[in-house]
Amino acid sequence: MSKHKVDEIRNVAFVGHGHSGKTTLADLLLFKAGIGTRAGSVDDGTSLLDTDDDEKEKKQSLFSHVCRYEHADHRVNLIDCPGYPDFIGQVCGALRAVETAVVVLNANAGLEVNARRCFQLATDEHLARMIVVNRVDGDNVDIPKLVASIRDHWGSSCVPINVPNGTGSKFTAVHSALQIKGDVPAGLPLNPQDYHQALMDAIVEADESLMERFLGGEEVSEDEIIHLIGKAIGHGTLIPIMFTSAKTGVGVQELGDALADYAPTPLDEDHHATGEGGKDVIINPSPDEPFVAQVFKVRIDPFVGKLAYLRVFSGHIAKDTTVQDHRNNKMIKLSNLLEVQGSKSEPVDYATSGDIIAIAKVEDLSVGDTVSAQGVHVDFPPIHFPRPMVGLAVTPKTAADQQKISVALHKIEEEDQTFHVTREAQTHEMVIQGMSDLHLQAIVHRLHKRDKVDVNTAMPRIPYRETCNMNAEGMYRHKKQSGGSGQFAEVHFRIGPLPQGIVPEEYFIKERFESLRSFHYDPVLNYAFVDCVSGGSVPNNFIPAVEKGVKERMEKGVLAGYQVQDCWCVLFFGKDHPVDSNETAFKTAGRQCFKEVFAKAKPVLLEPIVKAEITVPGEKLGDITSDLNTRRGRMEGMDTLPGNFTVVKASVPLAEIQTYARSLSSITGGQGSYTFEPSHYEVVPGNEQQKIVASSKVHEEEE
Known part of the structure; x- marks a missing residue:
């Protein structure tokens, strides 16, 4: 597929909070690379990426979208990810397919909850990270305060490699902090000279021989240091900060240059897998090695059918080749290899190491599957997805809906690993589980629009005992x-x-x-x-x-x-x-x-208790503990995180946490997050038990 050598490929994911401008930046990079006659726009529905009807209607990304473009003789495979925590599963899959995560921030909003979460996910995946501060042309932007906040939260490795010449309407250019030429203009929000030495130190730290020369007093030229910036980014000693306006295009060319020049190649990063005997192995990314790939995304296309998206980590593959799916040990013929550009795809004859492709009409492939040439015994680690936190009981409205609902829900489960369907044995309810109310509303809407299935919804009954x-x-x-x-x-x-x-x-x-x-x-x-x-x-x-x-x-x-x-x-x-x-x-x-x-x-009711971990800004800790007390929660400990965040650990009745997402968002201004898992059962307090018994209708069989 790719005409480029492996070291000319860049695999990048745009992640961050909603409305930070990720999709608009991606559309602009595509346009600058000669794709399309105008830059796509989320606002007017012309984005090359947000092409789903629901995305156009809501003017926000709901799915990850793969695209590609050429920049300075490099192939950039870019995955644009949704920005709301409700759709974090799309981010988890995308991060497995790339070497670099670009965390996009809204200059006015700062470090929002999903930006922090995506940064941590990228760190956990051992990816190179870059930070783009977008919307610098907005009102009331405080760049020094934002940069200080970034470095406070994510460490001193975060250093601007360029600085804006102003904010709001005065943002018309960026100045390099890597190579400072001539006098620095007065009145810049940040002085590039303040960060130049920090950049040099971060780059030197990534190269042991250069560090020894530097510490030994030997003169090292700046050009020699700057040449190693990509290595520093790959090793994590440098997390570059850049500034852009997707609206005006300022800083976007410099962003494109940085991705092509500094982002790690597939040859630069070690991708680990489990080999024979459970041994840890590092996959050789050479195209001459046996073929090894992993499925990171599945999409059900109304016209093409099931599409499985693969990242090729080693070797190469030609169409009509038979490969092994390691999950079910089946041999699968890959007859339809596709190169993806947003919602469009084109057939290709082959793909090689570093490529991202889609496979059509292969029903057995699922997210996380390792596929390889026959006889290769390696398995990539499973892709970790967060546990769904919110449930909704659904019942089909008509007999026709009843016949279609199981197939429709199964298709959505294949696409979304943060969506689960369960049949509660005790309450006899079909319960769909997702990340939030918004997530489940989107699922119900998709059932109606795509699959023509209508359902009634209700809060799930608590499985008391x-x-x-x-x-x-x-x-x-x-x-x-x-x-x-x-x-x-x-x-x-x-x-x-x-x-x-x-x-x-x-x-x-x-x-x-x-x-x-x-x-x-x-x-x-x-x-x-x-x-x-x-x-x-x-x-x-x-x-x-x-x-x-x-x-x-x-x-x-x-x-x-x-x-x-x-x-x-x-x-x-x-x-x-x-x-x-x-x-x-x-x-x-x-x-x-x-x-x-x-x-x-003396019969009594038992209620399910969950272990909850709630991450909140430190200044909201008192409000959170007070709210937990009203929910009959028991505090069991706290941990402090960087950036003045606290993790509260508590035991809470399931009945009291079913609607917690809304309350937490209200208390923390959207900056809080939580997870929980089932723990045990406890006796329901007498006053609560009376309410439950009074509202219950025990079915009495006729004797």
Whole structure:
């Protein structure tokens, strides 16, 4: 595909917060490279990248978009990523395909939450990082304050390589801080001489031999130092800051030059994989090596079908070549290789190391898959995506929607690894999970628009559980006569609470359970059915039916209609009838006896508790802790992050954190973020339990 040598390729991702101008910058770089008759615009819907109907309507990126252009004999493969945290999954995939992450900042807004998050993701991926301060032509821009904030948050490796000549309407040019020629104009927001030596030091730090010469007092020319700037960026000793206005084009040429001249090539970065025997291996990026690539994105195109986007890390591939998918160990023929430019694609005959391509009509490929030539035994690490935080229960509106919804949701799951679909066994709800309310609203809109599926939505029911607090005993006789053979069964139960963490073989012993014959223990529910029948009062062949009836009742709950757990049920006596007793009768008796005896055993509700980590500006810590107290949260610790941010660790009831995203955004002005994961169940406080029980409708079966 690429006519360039591997060392002439640059793979770059534009990341950052929404409305920082990433897409407009990308469109302008494409236009300057001779692509299109005018620079695309997000505002008027002519962007070459934001071509999805929803993106045009909202005037913001919802998906990552791949494009390419030529600059000074270099091939730049650029991935433009969405800026809102709701669509962070698109960023995670894109970062796996590149060597350089360009974090774009809005000069007026500063270090917004998703810019910080993207910077950290790029750091975790060991990528080279560049910072572009865009919209310098805006009003009320304070460049010295912003640069100080960048260096405070992200370290002294962040150094301007050029400086603006002004802000607002006075921003008409940038001046190099690398090579200062002549007198520096007066009145610049930043003095390039203030950063020149810091640049030299950062570059020297990346080269050991140069450092030794420098420290030994040997004279090192500036040209010699500047020649190594790309190495410094690749090693992370330098994170260059540049200034632009995508609106006026000021600084964009210098940005394009920096990407072509300084961004690492595929030869400069080590890409690690797992080889045979679990050994860590570094992939050789030579085009002469065996073919190795990874899928970093999947898109369902309404015309082409499923497209799998691959980054080629080694070797080369020709169309109609058969390769191995390591996830399922299948051999796949790659018949349709495509070169992508925004929403458009063109067939190509081959691709080589460093290229980014798409593969059409290969249904088996999924995001994260390693594909290679036959006989190559390496696997790239999985791409890590954040866990969805927000849920929404969905029900199809019509029978036609019911038939289409599963396929439609599966397609979206293939495209978006931060979107999950679950069928809640306890509440019987179909729940879609995503990063935020906005994320899920976009999913529902896509279902309607693309897949012609309409759904009703509601907050998911909380999967409470029920248990008991004391021992109780009772019996139930089931007797039914309606002509002919009747039904008769009588069972006697003891029910009590079962502590968590028991060893069943040590707990269920005759010293504790008199006349113990056997027990069946369920580790998931921490529940045991105990057979203590003596004298054959319940025939052995009917005991499984009794146990089945108990399980049915446990699933339906007794107190408020929720699954019962953490208890034992002892069957110790009963009666049968030689003619009218059967399995159905004993199952019914078991079901009803459990209901009545459990109701006497001080039943209580249990609620799911989650472990939450909340990242907030330090000045908002008091507001956050106060809000957590109103949500029945328990503080469990705090960590301090650079830039005056704090991570609050807390245990919070799931019911109290379902709508937390909105509150957190309101409290922190959009600067906070959070994650949580399921932890355990705890007893619901009495006043809360009364509300839940009062609003629950327990389905009573007809006996």
